[in-house]
Amino acid sequence: MTQEQCTHRNNVQSSEKPHVYKVGIYGWRKRCLYFFVLLLMILILVNLALTIWILKVMNFTIDGMGNLRITEKGLKLEGDSEFLQPLYAKEIQSRPGSPLLLQSSRNVSINILNGKNQIVTQLVAGSNAIEARGKKLEVKSNAGKLLFSANDQEVVVGAERLRVMGAEGAVFSNSVETPHVRAEPFKELRLESPTRSLFMEAPKGVQILAEAGDIQTTCRSELRLESKDGEIMLDASKVKLLRLPEGKASPMGTRQTVYEVCLCPNGRLFLSQAGTGSTCQISNSVCL
Template identity: 90%
Template structure:
């Protein structure tokens, strides 16, 4: 019995057809795959074309890009360049024989920072002017000679001549110390204090010299010439003292044309009618 059952089962298995399983992508999946592959190839070609176009337009080469060249000494820019972000460089210089232009629509600022990232010196060139901040400002010539220096304590002008071209001259709110004050040739020199007094002092002497023109000293109240240890000398061919008061010595003729210059104890000058002797004592009513 057992042997017959096994034979029947073998006959049944041999009579059935074997199943074949196909491996792969078929139908709409296959068409979608080909479409995506084709689309990817198109994107790759477009990207490659755009890359080549950008390289050509921007002038990319082995040495650099466009006006920018990479050399052994650094970067070299040819033509106008515009920086939209901060530029950090150790040195910026132009080509030999060519100027260097820094142009901005608002201002150009140069800041010097210390080790603590604090600003110690600043130079700002703006539309309203040029402003410099720092402990000291110096201007020197090509030979190294100091031409101008300024700090919190003093301002030094090292040039041989200081020329003020303004029509109103130079205005000093405090004292001025100088060994020589001279006007330009064929120009007049005026020392004027419109609202205050004008003092000229020197430890050894003051010399006022006009080789061609005249010297005028005009004031509203008093003009004082004072010498503590020496003398005041008025040396000229003609010395004129205008509008001096006249003292009356006696009732003489009004045709008197000769007068004597007298000095009061307080230093005031007056005229007295000349006589055989001095008439200053009897006509000193002006001194009272």
Template identity: 85%
Template structure:
């Protein structure tokens, strides 16, 4: 049988518990760990403040607003750029226009190229403006006035000048390697009109005739070889108050001694040559017929 004993029956146990002191257990971080934690918290706060200050500075410098950033503004019609802008990568846009009343300025250190592609991404038209000049490539080139009138057109078949007047300002004039078709060739007022072929022949042809007029000056035709006037179905008319045939060869006919012959007759050879022969009571062309050779 086990006998239960009360607390009063064990006085020595109470004496042992009363003599022991209560122990305290510290909870937390102390010593060098606590100092390191405070240091990292302080460093994190400094980084947050610096980061916030840099963010505010970037927003201020880049001019961030609700409508856009810097010179870029977002409007109902699209994007709006103010001032000078640089694009380092390709720019794709449906329409580029300047502000009302201001020009559109494109600048490049190399060249400015405008390419038109078809549905298959093949080059159809191209305009390149560079240091060597302006080059255009396409099926047809047209220049029109503000009223819509055609001023200039060029394609593979022909070049059309639709202006009322074509003016060539070069000192050497205009050079045409092939034939020229025009209804009217006229010089400027008080200027001479010259049609010249230095090394080849000059032909003027028209189905209904060629008309040459010099209302306030002289008409002169000069050539190094032969000058030929030919009319196949009609006639050649020389209508003038005076007709001079200079430097024609003169034939010699017997004349009275001591007299100077001042009257001549014009003789025509079978081959078409003309010469002068001293006039007499009869024709003297037979006497100087040796000039026909």
């Protein structure tokens, strides 16, 4: 190539303008980016403000939140607390000197489960009644003395005195076994069976004692005092047998005002006019 051709090509290349490439975001893309960044900052500020407001309202502290405090012994709740879901805890107790209140609009149930998640003991306090289910129910005093016990076999009252405050007293459909029945001071004791019989028996005897009053036994049909191996003793300064029937005897002259008490073979008592000898044999028409 000649020298003239090289000079011409260099002149042509130097006369052309070089291309410039711009790097970055320009135009509407840049405006959208700034808008999104601004919106994100606003959201962050709003979120931070709401977080601070929630912490303030819920009373979040290092020890807990609200009425809930975290202590070394567990969780501590102050004031009224409402649980919408089941609560599982090993122990629930109130503050020293304050009562523990369990309140529900329907009922409060306490269930004891075994290893198979079956209910073995249950206590339900409802609006109509309090029900306890289990093998045995025991009530003890602070000293550990048994006051009341009930199971399928028997009911035991361990207190020194059982008081029935009802006006009608206590009603038993079956037999009652007790070593002592006593009324309150200056009160009457009544053992009554309005439609059936009343039996009192003991292997070593039955003692009826009224130290400051009378003993009255009333029945509609028959009153029987029976002693199979012993005797019946009437020990008193006066023994009155009212309304005994009088046996009719043949006239013996002047009517006497002295009578003797006669006993029939069937155990019936009657009065007979007294004579020089016994008149029971001639006045035994009552025994027929």
